[in-house]
Amino acid sequence: MKVIIYLYQGVTMLDAVGPYEVLRNMSDTKVYFVAEKKGEIKADSGFIDMNVKYSIDEIKSADILVIPGSTIGFMKEMKNVRVLNWIKEIDKTTRWTTSVCTGSMLLASAGLLTGLKATSHWKPINLLSNFGAIPVRERIVEQEKYITAAGVSAGIDMALYLSDKIVGEDETKAIQLAIEYDPQPIFDTGNYLNAEEKIKKIAGAKLTKDAKKGIGLLGVIKHSKSILKMMK
């Protein structure tokens, strides 16, 4: 399988690395990290960079496309016609087109989720409806060949779900064991629907802080004002 993971400035690193660590363990699979231009891609935190070796001009097809999310970087990408056109072209060749977190906003902006159910990070999820998709608060949403995952860590669950479809149960179980994915979270607060109001507020403030840093870092404010307005 040829797995393409699209990276862009301000990406949330775990959104990309979670699915990568699962999918790269499938038999006969190669993973390519791809960006609009080769070179350094900064995470939303500013603490970490990836070296991306492939530009979108070099990648014409994929078996699996993964679009990770970001705190705010996605807003610029939603208006990046060159990238959206590339996503549409790659999508024509895929068996599965997937997203993690706000990555679904890119798929929706590219017109790929029109009339379909989709999920995203709990905070901006309702924005999906402005781009033709039907927001659903579930961890993994499968519609035709489109699989969208909820925020950040949901990409690991999504990738295992997808691996099961591709390489089957035994191999997927082995991948889960190889990465020792036997989650034991300290609290039971990872789900928006169960979370207390005060915890939602603290989490929201953390995300807003990140987004503000992202605006400074990436200079995306002029691209995203209208979208921020829609999110209010």
Add this chain to the structure above:
Amino acid sequence: MKVIIYLYQGVTMLDAVGPYEVLRNMSDTKVYFVAEKKGEIKADSGFIDMNVKYSIDEIKSADILVIPGSTIGFMKEMKNVRVLNWIKEIDKTTRWTTSVCTGSMLLASAGLLTGLKATSHWKPINLLSNFGAIPVRERIVEQEKYITAAGVSAGIDMALYLSDKIVGEDETKAIQLAIEYDPQPIFDTGNYLNAEEKIKKIAGAKLTKDAKKGIGLLGVIKHSKSILKMMK
């Protein structure tokens, strides 16, 4: 908090990125990725590289030290006296010294886990006893200021556990919500103690294949022959 994550050739990317994504969300925290030399650090898969901006010469202290694991790269690091000395020096300054997966082998090699219980990835865990530690098959093992986590994805649970100690329950719950960590793994096979024999075999073969690739990629065979022998 000053969080130092040590990277090295052949690192397993999720081991590093899981804790990073949690810890970087703690208030007033900066995360520094550090390597023996600045520049490109390749993951075990060969599919992804990080740009590391700090060398160990530049980092003299940490509040939290995180040593991620690797499929085979750790074996070279276990014999890298310069790195082990740096780990010992940093450890003198930390509030918490932690590891994910085979990262505990580096802590043990540095003599920091002598007489202490520790965990690691399920496959090489028994190797810990050759370096003075007491291997324990648990997801998170806390001993004094040393917290070791089991394989790969266990780093996320470890980091939330640590966050709770540092910034408390409300903020940690909010971090868990921010990264939407409400795990729903497709199978219940992430734990070595429950896994079927045939699944262990497939997983073991995957890890061995990765390790072989690592030996080619990193030229670590001369460093690791004796350690591989001990693992048999």
